[in-house]
Amino acid sequence: xxxxxxxxxMGGDEDQGDQFPIGMRVLAVDDDPTCLKVLENLLLRxxxxxxxxxxxxxxxxxxxxxxxxxxxxxxxxxMPDMDGFKLLELVGLEMDLPVIMLSANxxxxxxxxxxxHGACDYLLKPVRIEELRNIWQHVVRRRKFDHKExxxxxxxxxxxxxxxxxxxxTQTIGDNGPxxxxxxxxxxxxxxxxxxxxxxxxNTHESEDPSSQKKPRVxxxxxxxxxxxxxxxxxxxxxxxxxxxxxxxxxEKLTRENVASHLQKYRLYLKRLSAVASQQANMAAALGGRDxxxxxxxxxxxxxxFHGLSTSGPLQGFTAFQPSGIxxxxxxxxxxxxxxxxxxxxxxxxxxxxxxxMSDLSKFxxxxxPSNQHxxxxxxxxxxxxxxxxQQNQKRIQEANNRLxxxxxxxxxxxxxxAANSSMILQGHQQQTELxxxxxxxxxxxxxxxxxxxxxxxxxxxxxxxxxxxxxxWQSAPSLSGYNANTLxxxxxxxxxxxxxxxxxxxxxxxxxxxxxxxxxxxxxNLLTTAQDSLMGRDMQCRTSSLSGNTLLxxxxxxxxxxxLNFKSSANxxxxxxxxxxxxxxxxxxxxxxxxxxxxPNQTLLNTVADSQRLHSRTYSKKVDGNTISPPCFDTSFMxxxxxxxxxxxxxxxxxxxxxxxGSSKMQGGFASSNCNFDELMNAMIKPExxxxxxVDGEIGSDLFPLSTCM
Amino acid sequence: MDYSDLRxxxxxxxxxLFDQGYLDxxxxxxxxxxxxxxxxxxxxxxxxxFKDSSRLLSNIEQALEKNSxxxxxxxxxxxQLKGSTSSIGxxxxxxxxxxxxxYCNKENLDGCFRTFQKVKRExxxxxxxxxxxxxxxxxxxxxxxxxRPVI
Numbered sequence: 008x009x010x011x012x013x014x015x016x017m018g019g020d021e022d023q024g025d026q027f028p029i030g031m032r033v034l035a036v037d038d039d040p041t042c043l044k045v046l047e048n049l050l051l052r053x054x055x056x057x058x059x060x061x062x063x064x065x066x067x068x069x070x071x072x073x074x075x076x077x078x079x080x081x082x083x084x085x086m087p088d089m090d091g092f093k094l095l096e097l098v099g100l101e102m103d104l105p106v107i108m109l110s111a112n113x114x115x116x117x118x119x120x121x122x123x124h125g126a127c128d129y130l131l132k133p134v135r136i137e138e139l140r141n142i143w144q145h146v147v148r149r150r151k152f153d154h155k156e157x158x159x160x161x162x163x164x165x166x167x168x169x170x171x172x173x174x175x176x177t178q179t180i181g182d183n184g185p186x187x188x189x190x191x192x193x194x195x196x197x198x199x200x201x202x203x204x205x206x207x208x209x210n211t212h213e214s215e216d217p218s219s220q221k222k223p224r225v226x227x228x229x230x231x232x233x234x235x236x237x238x239x240x241x242x243x244x245x246x247x248x249x250x251x252x253x254x255x256x257x258x259e260k261l262t263r264e265n266v267a268s269h270l271q272k273y274r275l276y277l278k279r280l281s282a283v284a285s286q287q288a289n290m291a292a293a294l295g296g297r298d299x300x301x302x303x304x305x306x307x308x309x310x311x312x313f314h315g316l317s318t319s320g321p322l323q324g325f326t327a328f329q330p331s332g333i334x335x336x337x338x339x340x341x342x343x344x345x346x347x348x349x350x351x352x353x354x355x356x357x358x359x360x361x362x363x364x365m366s367d368l369s370k371f372x373x374x375x376x377p378s379n380q381h382x383x384x385x386x387x388x389x390x391x392x393x394x395x396x397x398q399q400n401q402k403r404i405q406e407a408n409n410r411l412x413x414x415x416x417x418x419x420x421x422x423x424x425x426a427a428n429s430s431m432i433l434q435g436h437q438q439q440t441e442l443x444x445x446x447x448x449x450x451x452x453x454x455x456x457x458x459x460x461x462x463x464x465x466x467x468x469x470x471x472x473x474x475x476x477x478x479x480x481w482q483s484a485p486s487l488s489g490y491n492a493n494t495l496x497x498x499x500x501x502x503x504x505x506x507x508x509x510x511x512x513x514x515x516x517x518x519x520x521x522x523x524x525x526x527x528x529x530x531x532x533n534l535l536t537t538a539q540d541s542l543m544g545r546d547m548q549c550r551t552s553s554l555s556g557n558t559l560l561x562x563x564x565x566x567x568x569x570x571x572l573n574f575k576s577s578a579n580x581x582x583x584x585x586x587x588x589x590x591x592x593x594x595x596x597x598x599x600x601x602x603x604x605x606x607x608p609n610q611t612l613l614n615t616v617a618d619s620q621r622l623h624s625r626t627y628s629k630k631v632d633g634n635t636i637s638p639p640c641f642d643t644s645f646m647x648x649x650x651x652x653x654x655x656x657x658x659x660x661x662x663x664x665x666x667x668x669x670g671s672s673k674m675q676g677g678f679a680s681s682n683c684n685f686d687e688l689m690n691a692m693i694k695p696e697x698x699x700x701x702x703v704d705g706e707i708g709s710d711l712f713p714l715s716t717c718m
Numbered sequence: 719m720d721y722s723d724l725r726x727x728x729x730x731x732x733x734x735l736f737d738q739g740y741l742d743x744x745x746x747x748x749x750x751x752x753x754x755x756x757x758x759x760x761x762x763x764x765x766x767x768f769k770d771s772s773r774l775l776s777n778i779e780q781a782l783e784k785n786s787x788x789x790x791x792x793x794x795x796x797x798q799l800k801g802s803t804s805s806i807g808x809x810x811x812x813x814x815x816x817x818x819x820x821y822c823n824k825e826n827l828d829g830c831f832r833t834f835q836k837v838k839r840e841x842x843x844x845x846x847x848x849x850x851x852x853x854x855x856x857x858x859x860x861x862x863x864x865x866r867p868v869i
Contacts, residue, residue, distance in 0.1 A: 041767040041802040048751045048759060085797055111801035133744045133804040 028143030032056040032076065036066040036094065037083035037109065042132060046081065046109070049136050055143075063089035067097060074102050078146045081130075084110040084117065092124040096279065099125040100272075103153075105145040109134060125275060155264075227269060234258065235269060244277070721858055728854045735851070740844050744807030761852045767806045768845050774799045775838060778818075782827075782834060792830065793822040799837075810840045 033055045037043040043059050050057040058077070060066050063086050070077060080098050084091035095106045105127040110117060113131045121129040127145040130138055227235070238255035239247040249267035256266070735741045745760075752759040778795045781787055800815040814837040821829035 039798060039802050039805070040770050041763060042805045044763055044766055045748065045751075045805045048756065049747070052751055083801075085794065085801070111797060111804055132801050133747070133807070136747060136750070 028146070029054045030056055031143050031146060032078045033058070033142075034066055034069065034077045034080045035059045035082075036063055036080065036086070036091075037061060038086045038088075039083065042083065042109075046134060049134060049139050050081075052136060053139050062086075063091070063094045067094065070098060070102050070104070074104075077104060079142060080104055080106045081109055081142070082106060084108050084112065084121070092120055095121070095124045095126055096275070100275075103149075105149050107142055107145065123275075123278075152264075152268075231256075231258065231261075232269075235266070235273075239270070239273070244274075724854060724858045728851065728858060731847075731851050731854065735847060739809050740847060742807045742809040744804065746807075748806060761855070763806055764848055764852070767802055767808070768841075771799060771802055771811075771841060774802075775841060778834060778837075782830060787827060787830075789822050789825050793819060796822060808841075808844055811837060811844060814840050 033050055035043060035046050035050065035057060036059075037046060038061050040061065043061055047057050047059050058069065060069065063082070066080070066082070067089075070080070082091050082094055082098075086094075091108060091110075095108060098104050098106050106125070107128045107130060108121040108126040109130050109132060110121075111132040118129045127149075128142065234256045235252065238252040241255060242248075242251055247270065249263045249270055252270065253261060253263050253266045732741075736745075748760045748763055756762070774795055778792060778799070781792050781795060796815055796819045800812055800819065803812040803815060814833060818830060818833040818837055821833055
């Protein structure tokens with residue numbers, strides 16, 4: 008493996024003006040040593056800077072280490088440790104780098120696969136040097152296009168518009184309100200934006216030349232994405248064309264191109280979700296889980312950067328949470344367990360594992376698939392990949408977790424986050440800026456855990472208060488249906504007494520019951536499942552029942568350790584409720600937990616849920632110790648909600664939501680209670696003692712998604 | 719040493735390899751990549767190839783010998799082999815690999831066996847020939863600086 012030093016700045020096309028493509032930094036990945044060597048030399052001959060590796064995992068790590076280290080990735084399709092297409096997707100989504108596929112197989116189908124996964128190009132082996140001489144075009148093209156989007160929007164189409172209005176160069180289209188929020192949300196983009204801003208600022212003066220105009224990158228805020236998804240839903244995913252979406256969205260300064268590219272990513276995301284769902288199904292089967300669907304929670308960074316939940320096949324995918332009643336708040340922590348089937352919820356993985364900003368709740372990007380879709384949209388999120396990532400992420404999460412309030416045991420993050428990260432795919436969709444806005448709330452739909460064991464892995468920060476936010480966010484998002492394919496790897500501190508403080512409950516609480524067919528993100532982002540145990544080994548999979556459109560993160564079936572309920576309720580839910588921007592509300596979660604009432608009510612709920620969702624109530628009952636759980640303000644309404652939910656009665660849930668979640672004030676009380684409930688449920692569902700808490704995917708019809716994390 | 723003689727010999731050898739279809743265009747590419755920085759590039763790559771492909775061949779053989787061979791795996795192995803053979807321009811081997819893949823797809827175990835034997839044979843022949851070729855080249859050697867015989 009030859010590692011060559013990378014040149015100075017990031018790609019620095021500006022610097023390399025006339026020199027480019029000389030020195031372009033290429034990362035070559037191929038398991039075949041012969042091909043790799045030849046490729047390397049060919050690239051060197053083209054005067055590129057070449058780094059080679061024969062393992063996709065290593066490649067990913069390298070890329071994640073420093074996103075600006077490479078300009079282009081060339082990868083073989085056929086690799087033993089990871090499918091080339093998966094790598095392709097991940098790179099495209101996480102790092103937004105152009106990827107060229109390489110293969111000896113020139114079948115139309117294979118090429119098609121490459122294209123649909125987002126490859127810039129598809130080369131056949133043996134590669135000829137002539138072909139390699141031209142690959143720099145992909146880098147340039149991408150840069151140009153990105154710049155166009157990034158720079159001031161004004162400059163985009165109408166070159167004569169002064170940049171004054173957008174002096175920063177980066178504009179949030181449409182919804183200028185939460186700029187801060189967006190800023191927070193789009194932390195990853197910020198750096199890039201800053202660079203672009205500078206560039207743009209320079210360019211503003213060159214307004215004469217249209218072609219050199221750099222448009223500001225469109226920041227897909229929550230609002231924006233919401234509108235987008237709403238528009239797509241309205242049109243129907245098949246008929247959604249950029250032009251019409253644009254019209255429906257009715258957002259100024261948004262161009263058709265922006266919509267088109269966003270749509271493309273969105274589609275990819277949906278496909279991945281469905282693929283993952285089927286994969287998960289297999290996995291579930293393999294694991295011998297009792298439940299049909301495993302919910303794999305994407306990694307949660309800190310507060311759960313919830314990276315795409317891949318739901319198992321049977322899960323129908325869940326619709327996005329759309330707590331209609333809940334006030335809107337953009338909660339960056341949006342844990343949405345993507346339900347595959349109808350309205351798959353795509354959890355926008357906010358940040359890659361690399362960006363584990365624990366405190367950055369905005370990481371949760373939840374992409375909600377149109378509820379119209381009743382198919383597994385999750386595409387094959389490689390389980391293995393996920394697990395790998397889980398591992399990787401866990402580490403990260405751990406680090407990140409340090410920042411988390413004590414409530415959440417750092418461990419949780421890891422497991423969960425890693426899990427989440429595994430759903431990079433989902434994550435990828437986010438490109439960080441994209442869905443960030445949309446699903447700020449981490450809504451984790453915890454499928455009713457039908458299985459005996461609920462493995463809550465990964466600390467999902469459940470900001471229960473975020474429910475309100477969730478609602479908002481989710482409005483546009485189609486309901487999250489079951490997390491079938493999502494393996495909820497809730498990094499729950501299983502079997503650990505620490506669980507108590509783990510945010511399990513909280514996180515799970517984020518299960519937003521979806522009422523009225525709209526999955527509610529209960530605890531948008533508030534799912535803090537501190538995965539204390541190394542979730543690595545566990546396939547924490549939460550099976551999400553395919554809640555038809557209801558994503559209820561109900562740690563049903565989770566043996567919640569009462570300890571969990573002992574969230575340190577730091578921040579009040581109130582605060583959280585009212586302050587959507589405080590996604591880092593681990594505290595909020597904690598608050599929730601504290602507000603959790605006795606386990607009993609939870610149990611009841613859980614039981615009900617379990618029943619309906621094939622929850623093994625016994626697990627639940629056993630698990631809940633009830634000690635740490637402070638008497639939860641168990642709202643009757645909440646109870647009813649659950650019951651309703653169990654009945655897959657979305658409406659009732661919605662009601663519940665509305666009752667409990669509407670309004671911050673209301674939320675506090677009601678929410679708190681509901682949160683508590685959730686938390687408790689979650690806790691109850693989490694079996695601290697056991698690592699193998701599996702979120703069983705109860706067949707919650709449209710009810711709660713069972714959280715089944717398979718360890 | 720009569721370099722011109724040796725060189726002529728090497729040139730002839732190479733030509734015949736091409737004429738007989740053992741090597742193809744790609745091999746030229748490899749040679750093009752050889753320069754002062756990597757004076758033995760071609761030989762290095764070829765050596766690497768044979769090392770790796772031998773491993774693959776034995777894997778394929780193992781897979782074929784199973785009671786119920788996993789055709790998927792076979793296909794994937796063959797695919798890999800094909801990839802590397804094409805990278806160095808080993809034409810005949812590559813062609814046999816293609817055939818082998820077809821048989822795999824049809825799950826024609828018998829066909830697979832037969833074709834595999836051909837693959838092995840071609841592989842061995844090529845190895846022999848190239849080894850002789852490189853040996854000759856080495857004789858002409860770096861001393862001359864021109865390690866590439868003229869055709």
